[in-house]
Amino acid sequence: MKKDSAFSRWFYGERDTLLDRVEMKPQTGHAPRAGEIRELMEERRLIREHIYDVEDNQKLKLFHRLYQVAAVVFCATLMLIMLVAVSWLPENGNPDNPVNNEVSARYIENGLQETGAVNIVTGMILDYRAFDTFGESNVLFISTVTVLILLHNKKKKETGAEDVAGGRANTAEKSRKSAGPAEKSGSIYEENLILQKIAGILVPIIVIFGVYVILNGHLSPGGGFSGGAIIGAGLILYQNAFGFEKTERFFTEKTYKWICFFALTFYCLAKSYSFFTGANHLESGIPLGKPGAILSSGLILPLNICVGLVVACTMYTFFAMFRKGDF
Amino acid sequence: MFGPNLFTNYGEAVSVILFVIGFSNLLLQKNLIKKIIGLNIMDTAVYLFLAEKGYIRDRVAPIVVDGIQEVEAYINPVPSGLVLTGIVVSVSVTAIMLSLTIRLYRRYHTLDLDEISMLLKKEGR
Numbered sequence: 001m002k003k004d005s006a007f008s009r010w011f012y013g014e015r016d017t018l019l020d021r022v023e024m025k026p027q028t029g030h031a032p033r034a035g036e037i038r039e040l041m042e043e044r045r046l047i048r049e050h051i052y053d054v055e056d057n058q059k060l061k062l063f064h065r066l067y068q069v070a071a072v073v074f075c076a077t078l079m080l081i082m083l084v085a086v087s088w089l090p091e092n093g094n095p096d097n098p099v100n101n102e103v104s105a106r107y108i109e110n111g112l113q114e115t116g117a118v119n120i121v122t123g124m125i126l127d128y129r130a131f132d133t134f135g136e137s138n139v140l141f142i143s144t145v146t147v148l149i150l151l152h153n154k155k156k157k158e159t160g161a162e163d164v165a166g167g168r169a170n171t172a173e174k175s176r177k178s179a180g181p182a183e184k185s186g187s188i189y190e191e192n193l194i195l196q197k198i199a200g201i202l203v204p205i206i207v208i209f210g211v212y213v214i215l216n217g218h219l220s221p222g223g224g225f226s227g228g229a230i231i232g233a234g235l236i237l238y239q240n241a242f243g244f245e246k247t248e249r250f251f252t253e254k255t256y257k258w259i260c261f262f263a264l265t266f267y268c269l270a271k272s273y274s275f276f277t278g279a280n281h282l283e284s285g286i287p288l289g290k291p292g293a294i295l296s297s298g299l300i301l302p303l304n305i306c307v308g309l310v311v312a313c314t315m316y317t318f319f320a321m322f323r324k325g326d327f
Numbered sequence: 328m329f330g331p332n333l334f335t336n337y338g339e340a341v342s343v344i345l346f347v348i349g350f351s352n353l354l355l356q357k358n359l360i361k362k363i364i365g366l367n368i369m370d371t372a373v374y375l376f377l378a379e380k381g382y383i384r385d386r387v388a389p390i391v392v393d394g395i396q397e398v399e400a401y402i403n404p405v406p407s408g409l410v411l412t413g414i415v416v417s418v419s420v421t422a423i424m425l426s427l428t429i430r431l432y433r434r435y436h437t438l439d440l441d442e443i444s445m446l447l448k449k450e451g452r
Contacts, residue, residue: 071355072355075347078347079343083333084328084329084330087340092335092337094383095384099380104403104404107404111404118390118391120401121404143419150426225415322429
């Protein structure tokens with residue numbers, strides 16, 4: 001292409017094709033009359049008030065009434081449809097129902113020999129369907145991460161930076177600053193004498209019961225999820241009675257991160273190993289032990305402990321986040 | 328219209344009614360916390376339905392006692408495991424929804440969904 005063709009000159013910005021061909025006029029600004037702006041603002045205010053006047057809006061009231069009626073009709077129809085469906089379902093409690101097929105029969109007949117767990121449900125969810133349970137633990141972990149993102153207080157870092165600039169400050173004081181006014185003074189924890197006495201008796205019992213439920217997950221009703229929830233409830237009771245200062249001595253954000261990381265990683269690696277050996281018909285080398293003994297059923301006990309740790313920490317983290325936005 | 332098993336399946340029927348109660352809560356309540364409670368009622372209805380599906384007459388929970396391993400002795404363990412999954416998911420979902428509600432409350436200082444949408448419109452979004 002020639003350097004000084006019309007196109008290349010236009011392309012490099014040396015020539016304006018519209019110049020001298022189109023009539024161009026500079027715009028003149030609109031000069032408002034005196035008081036016109038105020039009139040316009042007043043008009044706008046009146047329109048807004050008319051639009052957002054919810055109390056006197058007849059159409060909106062009619063719509064709400066219609067919405068309620070439609071919702072009730074919809075729910076009633078839904079209930080009717082589902083009741084009809086229920087009435088055509090197979091008879092409840094009948095052993096010949098299609099639900100009771102060869103899958104559950106296999107779990108019941110071979111579960112004890114293959115998993116070593118007396119509790120067939122635990123053997124099922126932590127051995128046959130262990131990846132499903134791993135997914136559940138991850139769902140819990142991800143929801144905690146989401147709650148942390150949504151509710152984490154960033155004030156703590158700012159005040160922390162100020163404290164560093166101002167001089168030394170103890171950590172308890174720092175964490176109190178981000179809490180509410182009653183939490184700040186710590187006064188709400190000093191008055192609850194009854195709660196503190198009762199919690200002092202109950203919390204050890206609750207935590208030991210939770211540990212029992214986790215450790216006996218393969219022998220009796222229970223397991224990682226329920227035991228973890230019990231331990232989490234005990235921790236929450238302890239926090240309510242004695243305040244965050246006491247719980248922060250053993251449970252902080254860092255503890256939570258490390259416990260969840262190690263539990264989930266161990267779970268993943270252990271279960272990957274056992275699935276790998278199982279799928280390739282290799283000897284896994286994990287002893288199943290004597291059914292009914294506490295140290296039996298192979299990987300189920302450590303996996304239960306992992307799940308229990310994740311659930312307990314998650315429950316307490318939810319509470320701490322909702323309470324004051326950090327640990 | 329109705330089949331023969333409506334009264335034999337009274338457990339399932341109750342769970343369906345519970346489900347609809349939770350759903351109507353979801354539709355009719357304006358308060359966000361009450362909506363979340365409605366969703367939890369729906370979750371509970373699903374657990375009841377699953378537990379009813381796994382139940383078999385005159386049989387016990389699937390924990391091996393005295394070495395008895397006949398299929399005829401125990402109820403179906405599969406729905407019990409599914410209930411466990413459901414509980415965990417519902418806890419997670421409830422926690423996320425509650426934290427979102429807290430964020431909304433911090434921004435708008437109300438839990439009423441209509442008021443929140445009104446405030447949103449007034450902000451011009």
